[in-house]
Amino acid sequence: MITMKDIVREDNPILYKVAKEVDLPASKKEKETLKEMLTYLKNSQDDAIASKYGLRPGVGLAAPQIGLSKRMIAVHFQDLDGRQYSYGLINPKIVSHSVEKAFLTTGEGCLSVDRDIPGYVPRYSKITVKATDIEGNELKLRLKDYAAIVFQHEIDHLNGVMFFDHINKQDPFAIPENSHPIG
Numbered sequence: 299m300i301t302m303k304d305i306v307r308e309d310n311p312i313l314y315k316v317a318k319e320v321d322l323p324a325s326k327k328e329k330e331t332l333k334e335m336l337t338y339l340k341n342s343q344d345d346a347i348a349s350k351y352g353l354r355p356g357v358g359l360a361a362p363q364i365g366l367s368k369r370m371i372a373v374h375f376q377d378l379d380g381r382q383y384s385y386g387l388i389n390p391k392i393v394s395h396s397v398e399k400a401f402l403t404t405g406e407g408c409l410s411v412d413r414d415i416p417g418y419v420p421r422y423s424k425i426t427v428k429a430t431d432i433e434g435n436e437l438k439l440r441l442k443d444y445a446a447i448v449f450q451h452e453i454d455h456l457n458g459v460m461f462f463d464h465i466n467k468q469d470p471f472a473i474p475e476n477s478h479p480i481g
């Protein structure tokens with residue numbers, strides 16, 4: 299079972315590497331790991347389990363965060379329209395995106411960052427993601443707003459990019475042009 303001790307923190311160089319593509323079909327071990335990542339998210343959102351094991355609630359997790367430099371992510375959340383997303387994805391790729399941007403009014407955090415870093419994180423408001431799921435099916439997901447933000451945060455981790463890299467250094471709360479707030 300993945301717990302907070304398995305999650306690497308921002309001083310770990312693995313978070314700044316470009317993760318390697320997974321050779322398909324994924325190995326038994328890779329599939330098992332991806333399932334465990336999804337289970338972490340579900341556990342972390344269950345108050346009883348989260349408090350019992352001291353889990354920080356998360357809606358997404360990328361393999362580098364558990365010390366594995368492989369292109370695998372898990373997401374488990376409902377968007378603001380109540381749409382449920384629960385996926386373990388292999389080699390996710392953003393194949394197209396809007397010009398328009400969006401940002402969470404709360405800013406962002408990260409399970410690998412044990413401090414609050416204030417500021418808006420501008421991201422594309424719409425993206426299309428292609429990936430392979432745990433069963434080996436090719437997926438094409440059209441995502442917008444909160445869902446688009448979560449997936450971009452996770453795919454960034456596969457490219458060694460952290461949420462704070464996107465915050466405007468001069469004015470962290472500057473409203474990016476051609477963008478809209480979420481939440």
Ligand SMILES: O=CN(O)C[C@@H](CC1CCCC1)C(=O)N1NCCC[C@H]1C(=O)Nc1ccccn1
Pocket residue numbers: 343354355356357358359360363375406407408409410447448451452455
């Ligand atoms: O790479 C992945 N991560 O670092 C886990 C992050 C991913 C999200 C951050 C912004 C977009 C994706 C994460 O989930 N969080 N960030 C740190 C603490 C809070 C937590 C969170 O937003 N929790 C949450 C939100 C809504 C409902 C339930 N729980």
Ligand code: NI
Pocket residue numbers: 407408409410451455
């Ligand atoms: Ni993160």
